[in-house]
Amino acid sequence: MDDDLLLRALFPPSALPETPEDAAAPGERRVWRVAELHHAVQGALDAAFPPVWVEGEVSNLRAPASGHLYFTLKDEAASLRCVLFRAQGARLAFRPEDGRHILCLGRLNVYPARGDLQLVVEYAEPAGEGALRLAFEQLKRRLAAEGLFDEARKRPLPAFPDRVFLVTSPTGAAFHDFVRTARARFRPARIVLVPSRVQGAEAPGDLRRALELAGEAARPGDVVVLARGGGSIEDLWAFNSEEVARAVAACPVPVVSAVGHEIDFTIADFAADRRAATPTAAAEAVFPEAAQWRRRLTDLQKHLAGAAARRLAAAGRGLDALKGRLRDPRRRLLEHRLALDRARARLREAARVRLSAASDRLARARRRLEATDPSGRVREARVALRGLALRLPRALAVALAARRRRLEDLAAHLEAVSPLAVLGRGYSLVVRLPEETLVRDAAGVAPGDRLRIRPQRGQILAKVLETSDKDPGETP
CATH class of the missing domain: 2.40.50.140 (Nucleic acid-binding proteins)
Known part of the structure; x- marks a missing residue:
């Protein structure tokens, strides 16, 4: 060739x-x-x-x-x-x-x-x-463009779920791993199995119907978990179907996707409210750890007790401060009397100053008069001087009388608000011994109690023979 x-x-x-x-x-x-x-x-x-x-x-x-x-x-x-x-x-x-x-x-x-x-x-x-990877990426981009994977759609998981609907195969390891971990962490866990095929041509329809069934039975406070163990991309392909992704997004309660292992990602993972690397990790995310919550409750009780003790201590200090600010009425009366004495002294000093100033003016006028010595003006001045001499004592007397009346009014007002004045009208203070507590009601004493009665002057020691809740004018 x-x-x-x-x-x-x-x-x-x-x-x-x-x-x-x-x-x-x-x-x-x-x-x-x-x-x-x-x-x-x-x-x-x-x-x-x-x-x-x-x-x-x-x-x-x-x-x-x-x-x-x-x-x-x-x-x-x-x-x-x-x-x-x-x-x-x-x-x-x-x-x-x-x-x-x-x-x-x-x-x-x-x-x-x-x-x-x-x-x-x-x-x-x-x-x-x-080819599967290409189909995966194309579906992922299309659903993401619709907003199906937006973070704003993600819902938080309840701290203590009422019921957990587990969508998985009842014979797979995912079911047993999830239940075992849930019981270990939170013994009261309520798990409802929604059986479904998780592999094969019929699996996407089964998973969609199981998710719809769980969504219809769920109520607020429940969680749906979609779980399957690891496998190849062909084994996990049912979770990459569009109908499963839309069923996850349409579920009325939060959905946790726990499909495969940590390295496996499916379309259902992106549509779910939360992704867990494994079914075991899903149980840990959904159920609280009882021991941890007990420790937290103990810490909160200690914190509450400490806060209450601090509040009580602060209130006690505030009460002590208020007690220190309370003053004896007799001390206030003494301060008013001292203020009245100071007012009297200022009044006398003011009168003295005014008389002195008038005397000085009179002396200056006399000197000017003597210096000029006009007879007529002298006579006029003498007349005016006699008039002033007559008016000055009267004016001074009027002024002193007005000041005295004002002083007497102040003294009467001060006397009216004085506790001693109240005692002067026949009232008495009664205290129970030995506590020195003021008696305001007959129910505050009992026969045999010792009392001290404080009238306006002196004191009376007495002993209770009998008490009655009736006023003196009422019929027994």
Whole structure:
């Protein structure tokens, strides 16, 4: 078979270059050098096969010290050598392993040293998960654009839930882990199992109906928990369905999503009011720890007792301060008397000053009169002086009388408010001995009690013979 036939057998006609002008004439033999043939084949491969996706099972995986990965992709009928250079391998989210089905994107290449056809891999992902991941991201973006995942929609969990509706498989480990943790943390926990399939083609519809049933039975103070153990993306795919996400968002009470393990995220996680990494973590988030609340209650009781003691102490200090500010009425009476004496003294001093000033004016007038010595003015002055001399004592007497009346009024008012004046009208103060408590009512004493009676002057010691709650004017 000549070279042209060889290339046409290997590649489609569209991938082959046109026959060069200097090609050998028909019947002549064209001899290729090995490198030239490799170069021609590589050119034909580049033209016919741009970067391609290849699916197969990994085998013969080698990882030398260089960091590159060498492996073979195979299926039931053929195999293809592959190389993944270190730079491209560092960007992968997973590491290829023998026996794992993967999808590879790369360019076909002929390795000159051995003449082997190989795939130079630029990107790889686990087979079967790529399409699921794409569907996951598309649904996530669409529901997020609708506001289904907004933080403003998230509702807080009640501190002490009344009932918890657990939507899960009754035979799975998630159910037993959740119940065991809930009973350990909060023994009065009320858990209502809403059974549902959590895997398979029928699981999304089952989960939606279970969530709707739990929402219809729930009331304020309840919580719904959506739980499942870990698994592959295919195992958890029921929780990535749109109908489950919308059922979670429509639930009238808070929903906790506990699907898979910490590294697993589902659409239901984003739609739920709270995500828990595992079913055990969900039980810890929903139910309070009884021992912790008991410790907190004890601390609050101690704090309350301390606050009450401090309030009582402060009130006692305030009472002592008020007692210190109370004054004896006799002391106030004495202060008023002293003030009255000072007022009298100021009045006398004012009168003296005015008389002295008048005398000084009279003396000055006499001196001026003597200096001028006009007879007529002297006579007039004498008459005026006699008139002033007559008016001055009267005016002084009137002024002194007015001041005296004012002083007497003040003294009478002071005497009227004095407790001693009240005693002077026949009233007495009665105190019970030995407490020295004032007796205001007959019910405050009993026969045999000793009393001290304080009239206006002196005191009387007495002993109670009989008491009555009737006033003296009332009929027994």
